[in-house]
Amino acid sequence: MLTGVFINGLAIAIGSLIGILLRNISEEMKETVTKGIGLGVVVLGIQMAIPTQSFIVIMISLSIGALIGEALKIETLMNRFGLFLQKRFSKSESNFAEGFVTASLIFVIGSLGIIGAIQSGVSGDHETLLTKAVMDGFMAIMLTASFGYGVLFSSIPVVLYQGSIAILANFLVQLVLPSFMDELMNEISAIGGLMILGIGLNLLQLTKLRVSNFLPGIVVLIILLSLKFVI
Template sequence: MPIGVTINALSVLFGGAFGAFAGKHMSENFKNGLNMVFGACSMTMGIFSIAPMKNMSAVIFAVILGTGLGLLIHLGDWINKGAKWMQSLIMKVVPQGNPDMSQAEFDATLVTVIVLFCASGTGIYGALTEGMTGDTSILISKSILDFFTAAIFAANLGYVVSLIAIPQFIIFALLFAFAGVIFPLTTPTMIFDFKAVGGVLMLATGFRMIKVKMFPTADMIPAMVLALPLSWLWINVIGPML
């Protein structure tokens, strides 16, 4: 059972509802301050995941080649298009929350939130990790961040943020199921390298959250796909030749 996936979706659901209800009592300074802390926590999770890696060269190759592939096929643009489609469906159910926001600003922010919760490197990494190893720690830690992140965004966007939990659960549950098929083909060393690649994505996500550098995190997602085969290649082919 995808326990971590379920907890993560519930954190967005309840966080969004809480933020929409209590948003008028939150100052801009309070919202900005928490967002900086969220970014620092994401980077901490990334560093923790990178530390145990076994084959640095394989991890670096996976990140570079995966990001290059994502940029080549414009994966980030496709994800944004999907987010806009989801936005149009959600807006039919729940109206705009903050009447002071322009429609253009509301649309842009909502698309950002959909991508953040449904297509973030941290979420994909966490769902795959739980499916492969049963480790829920990444998604549970992410759930704590997501609850407050959803609350902050919902303070301006309204209850629409809560509904993002539905597509998020569907996407992560599919990743969870897919990972269960892959795990028997892996080794502990490959898992460590896979986690390290996910840690790089979490680190990049943290920099985006604090607005230091807008890494193309959506385009970096293919690195997660390449992590395992490149780690296997390094262990069984390249490593013995060196």
């Protein structure tokens, strides 16, 4: 059930280790690579967000989720955790926390991770997660070259997040109608796309959005769609 999940985490770790070897490239090259990744992430986010069929529900979920995230200070907590890892493992890395948070969000949020984890949990089909592992591995190389060791530790939340989804899907698959599951996956992909768009804009240094604080919006979306389906 968790084979694809662990391979995804391993690909990020290997990519990060390769990226560490490339850290001696010039600052100009790092900046250009990072902004190139930002452009790609922006396009990915737009592509994911466009297919939504429930835009109003998406906006309500994102807004309520932002209120919850700000109240819980999720972004602050993630940064503190990143700083703790920095002090513990890499005292010289000034952007350790930024790398950890940025990479975690890029690797965690997205339709591939969610759908792939569900496929693994429901049918044992790991093809989607293996595809994501290849993409994440190359992304980890570039991110580590720009941000440093923090990216390596982003494999931890990826494994925990996708593993939890796979295990939960394995238990709940018998209780959910296929039509509802299709709609849910489409809208989760859309709201995730908006968050990924925010990450891309941050990488381009156009904004300083606290994207982590939008994460509760995914839970709110699931609740709203469940109520809509029942009613």
